Amino acid sequence: MxxxxxxxxxxxxxxxxxxxxxxxxxxxxxxxxxxxxxxxxxxxxxxxxxxxxxxxxxxxxxxxxxxxxxxxxxxxxxxxxxxxxxxxxxxxxxxxxxxxxxxxxxxxxxxxxxxxxxxxxxxxxxxAPDAAAPVLRTAADLAPWGCTAGEAARAFPPARPGEGSAPHRFTLAFTAPDEAGEPRACTAEFAWGLLQRWTVD
Structure with a gap:
């Protein structure tokens, strides 16, 4: 075989x-x-x-x-x-x-x-409907493959969508507190709706 x-x-x-x-x-x-x-x-x-x-x-x-x-x-x-x-x-x-x-x-x-x-x-x-969503309170909670685009948008409104580098990739721009509680402008990148990485603007 x-x-x-x-x-x-x-x-x-x-x-x-x-x-x-x-x-x-x-x-x-x-x-x-x-x-x-x-x-x-x-x-x-x-x-x-x-x-x-x-x-x-x-x-x-x-x-x-x-x-x-x-x-x-x-x-x-x-x-x-x-x-x-x-x-x-x-x-x-x-x-x-x-x-x-x-x-x-x-x-x-x-x-x-x-x-x-x-x-x-x-x-x-x-x-999934019966799965627990991740707790997203700060930017540090945004782990690769750890949340979906919808979850990030709901956690840090208002999130602004943007185009990605290839089909089925897109970005979300939002403000999230850092671990010290200071607001940070962030851009997160998604592929097929799953978080890949994020940066502080």
Missing amino acids: TSLLDDDPAPPPGPVRFQLVLLRRMQDFQPELVAEALRDLGVPRGALREANRRWQGRLRARGGPAPGAARDRDFAALLGPAESVTRRAHGDATVDVHRWRVPLWPDLRFEATCGTGGVALTAWLVR
Whole structure:
């Protein structure tokens, strides 16, 4: 039997492959955490790039009104049926919110908010409904992979979103107290909605 740790970079199918897509966007920020995750998954580092290449190829092959956009069926093809699907008002429209388990982060869920035709309007990691959210009181509480974008925004309002360095990366600018209680202007960077790092402006 060929081990997934051999030199062949072909990513395994299913949820593992999609988790590699998520990790590919995080690698530039947290290479040590990504390397540890790859060991947990039992896949070689080269599988990251290949999984991302196949995912991007799948999106580029889609036609319709939003070429290149992910749809609910794209996520379901790798993650399987959603753990839950709920309806939510979105302005004057109604959207379907799909959530899947991601074994690397058992306290999180991958959430895709999909509109007309199943096109994903948002796609990111959120806290599982039955999982305890982290306590975020100061900037020192912001640990890599320790909170989601929504949790950081709620902890330190008003948070101002900004564009990131690549797709599925974005920033939040906010003011948070340091350990001495002094307010600090901070910018946090997220990939797929999960905190990667933050800096004091």
